[in-house]
Amino acid sequence: MATQNTKTLARLMMAPSVIALLVWMVIPLSMTLYYSFQNYNLLTPQNVSFGGFFNYQYFYTDPAFFTAIWNTLILVVGVLAITVIGGIAIGLLLDQPIFGQGIVRILVISPFFVMPPVAALIWKNMIMHPSYGVLADIARFFGVQPVDWFAQYPLFSVIVIVAWQWLPFATLILLTALQSLDGEQKEAAEMDGANFLNRFIYLTLPHLSRAITVVILIQTIFLLGIYAEILVTTNGGPGYASTNLTFLIYRTARLGYDVGGGAAGGIIAVVLANIVAFFLMRAVGKNLDK
Amino acid sequence: MARKTTTQSKIVWTVIAWVVALVIFFPILYAVITSFKTEPEAIDGFSLIPSGTFENYITVQTQRDYFKPFMNSVILSIGSTILALIFAIPAAWAMAFAPTKRTKDVLMWMLSTKMMPAVAVLLPIYILFRNFGLLDTRIGLTIMLTLINLPIVVWMLYTYFREIPGEILEAARMDGANLWKEIVYVLTPMAVPGIASTLLLNIILAWNEAFWTIQLSTTNAAPLTAFIASFSSPQGLFWAKLSAASTMAIAPILILGWFSQKQLVRGLTFGAVK
Structure with missing residues (x-):
């Protein structure tokens, strides 16, 4: 009897959150699905008609679509590679006994708390600007022609900015995991004559695998939706050179006022995100259940 | 040697x-x-x-009315966090103390809502907001930020609540405490640190959210993210002034962040790394 009561109470307590999230998932998604089959432009709202698969065809045959998919992939993989490798390296560094460890840690994690538009504008104006940026100053100091980063390497520049924002996150998590590594195990390995490289490969890396998986999962969720960093730096250009899928849909929907096209792009994004999520969850599930 | x-x-x-x-x-x-x-x-x-x-x-304040977006950021981040906590505390409580076979599935499902690309629902949300007169309003943005952070808040609270030992409740019950007394005198004091950590982390996340805040606001409700992003064109603020605005925009959250390093790891990894 009491358990039945508890169960009912528990359901009631969960209901507001579950319903809120359910509504938030179902209503907008079904609207997107509906719009994706309509010819609907916000500039001519009186001419709405059924469009069948036209929007999908339009989106799919647009050469910008594959550019955007490719850019999304490069952006995610590039940032993941930099942050995971960099995070392990800096994590190992901060795990050493050093003077002023607390302050070093604070300095290293700081970029994570900088809001995306500020991070992007600092890098755009003060670091990577072709005539006034610090990198240009350095180039001139060495007598080299300064690089116009956002014009010549737009996607790479965005990757650098986003990696800078996420490196602290990876570092912090990997450092936390490193610190939970058993000191005795390390000592035993050292006694047995294992050198640094062997200790790293056979002891540290396996110990970090769970943390690395978590870093990859969480960063991927956020990295697929990178938007503000592109908006304030390259605005997706030149051409479509730094447009990811999120930005392409935003362009179609908000700048082109094309509701149908934007919605079709949105559905494609959902399908792709689900494919990614499926593999990630499986990988993570395996690793987390250990 | x-x-x-x-x-x-x-x-x-x-x-x-x-x-x-x-x-x-x-x-x-x-x-x-x-x-x-x-x-x-x-x-x-x-x-x-x-x-x-x-x-x-001084110029940023006098020419651009910096205080307005700053206050919007404060109201949106604190408001949405409190609202999310009101929704999430009972849910996380129930999942931690009365788990069923489906609790894990519900948690995973909530996490999966975070994986839905925001841009996929940009148009419906924009049109709904326009039709309900919520565009560029603080209340609209508060609802939005509450919803997108709710899964993380539930997860975080769940990982904290789960660590409160269940035996302590039985002991209290043995001593004749009813449910209400249990909640007020036994559970709440043990849950406060977890709730505080969640609050802190969520304020940081809400403060820095830069997709919906930029999409759904123009002037009245625009928080600092939208305010700063509007200076991306060269004709915007000059650099020294932009730097001043940026410094003020990140300073409060940077300091908050320095104090929440531990909670950050736990919160953002959904308790998987501690």
Whole structure:
């Protein structure tokens, strides 16, 4: 009897959150699905008609679509590679006994708390600007022609900015995991004559695998939706050179006022995100259940 | 001899670590320094010593009404966090203390809502907001931020509540405590640290959210993310002033963040890494 009561109470307590999230998932998604089959432009709202698969065809045959998919992939993989490798390296560094460890840690994690538009504008104006940026100053100091980063390497520049924002996150998590590594195990390995490289490969890396998986999962969720960093730096250009899928849909929907096209792009994004999520969850599930 | 080498190696590692840390922190430092330069100084080559003017901070306020987006950021981040906690505390409580076979599935499902690309529902949300008159309103943005952060809040609270031992409840019940007394005298004091950590982390996330806040606001409800993003064109603020606005935009959250390092790891990894 009491358990039945508890169960009912528990359901009631969960209901507001579950319903809120359910509504938030179902209503907008079904609207997107509906719009994706309509010819609907916000500039001519009186001419709405059924469009069948036209929007999908339009989106799919647009050469910008594959550019955007490719850019999304490069952006995610590039940032993941930099942050995971960099995070392990800096994590190992901060795990050493050093003077002023607390302050070093604070300095290293700081970029994570900088809001995306500020991070992007600092890098755009003060670091990577072709005539006034610090990198240009350095180039001139060495007598080299300064690089116009956002014009010549737009996607790479965005990757650098986003990696800078996420490196602290990876570092912090990997450092936390490193610190939970058993000191005795390390000592035993050292006694047995294992050198640094062997200790790293056979002891540290396996110990970090769970943390690395978590870093990859969480960063991927956020990295697929990178938007503000592109908006304030390259605005997706030149051409479509730094447009990811999120930005392409935003362009179609908000700048082109094309509701149908934007919605079709949105559905494609959902399908792709689900494919990614499926593999990630499986990988993570395996690793987390250990 | 051995003693000496460890001190030496400690010094070497210290130097390397400080160099790495300063390189990573440099962009923030340079923005802060630039905010105390005059505009001609700001574009006059590399220099770490500003003339120390406060003029930029004053100009940003007088010409651009900086206080307004700042207050919007404060209201949106704190408001949405409190709202999310009101929804999430009972849910996380139930999942932690009365788990069923489906609890894990519900949690995973909630997490999966975070994986839905925001841009996929941009148009419906935009149209709904327009039709309900919620565009560029604080209430609209507060609802939005509550919904997108709710899964993380539930997860975080769940991982904290789960660590409260269930036996303590039984003990209290044995001593004749009813449900209400249990909640007020036993559980709440044990849950407060977890709730506080969740609150802190969620304020940081809400403060820095830069997709919906930019999409759904123009002037009235625009928080700092949208305010700063509007200066991306070269005709916007000049650099020293932009640096001043940026410094003020990140300072409060940076300081909050320094205090929440531990909670950050736990919260953002959904308790998987502690």
